[in-house]
Amino acid sequence: MKIMIGNDHGGFAVKGPIVERLKDLGHEVIDVGCHSEAIVRYPHYARKVAGAVARGEADRGILLCSTGIGMSVAANKVRSIRAALVTSTTMARMTRRHNDSNVLCLGGRITGLFELLDIVETWLAHDYEGGRHAISLGLIDAWEQEVGLGVPDDIDLPVNEKGAS
Numbered sequence: 655m656k657i658m659i660g661n662d663h664g665g666f667a668v669k670g671p672i673v674e675r676l677k678d679l680g681h682e683v684i685d686v687g688c689h690s691e692a693i694v695r696y697p698h699y700a701r702k703v704a705g706a707v708a709r710g711e712a713d714r715g716i717l718l719c720s721t722g723i724g725m726s727v728a729a730n731k732v733r734s735i736r737a738a739l740v741t742s743t744t745m746a747r748m749t750r751r752h753n754d755s756n757v758l759c760l761g762g763r764i765t766g767l768f769e770l771l772d773i774v775e776t777w778l779a780h781d782y783e784g785g786r787h788a789i790s791l792g793l794i795d796a797w798e799q800e801v802g803l804g805v806p807d808d809i810d811l812p813v814n815e816k817g818a819s
């Protein structure tokens with residue numbers, strides 16, 4: 655699978671081992687940054703990754719911030735994105751099987767590294783069940799059409815992110 659990964663400063667420390675695990679599993683990884691613990695704004699990275707998944711430029715997305723919350727809030731603004739904030743392998747399995755989540759949001763300062771790696775593997779190993787769950791996803795699709803959520807154009811990430819928090 656082609657997987658795009660993005661993070662803010664709060665997710666940077668755990669990104670390296672996650673990227674390595676993804677590569678070990680045979681996935682193609684596109685890392686859009688950020689690449690240090692200097693403070694940046696997470697919505698830029700959420701837009702970059704969620705937009706790419708929505709436009710079909712990546713199969714799945716993974717977003718890392720301190721809690722995973724901001725990334726999930728932002729990513730879910732993009733049409734067709736089902737971004738799931740996950741803190742356990744049970745949630746990882748359920749959100750693939752029931753929600754067909756296409757973006758995984760993780761809290762780099764909330765969940766331990768070994769658990770994060772297990773979550774990523776579990777999320778990639780499970781398929782959507784369809785069936786009764788398709789009724790709910792269909793309702794969300796209809797809702798998106800009704801309120802007019804869109805797919806954003808790609809952006810160039812700001813060069814100077816200093817001052818963000």
Ligand code: RB5
Nearest residue numbers: 664719720721723724819
């Ligand atoms: C940044 O300090 C922090 O707010 C961010 O990483 C994320 O956890 C937001 O939800």
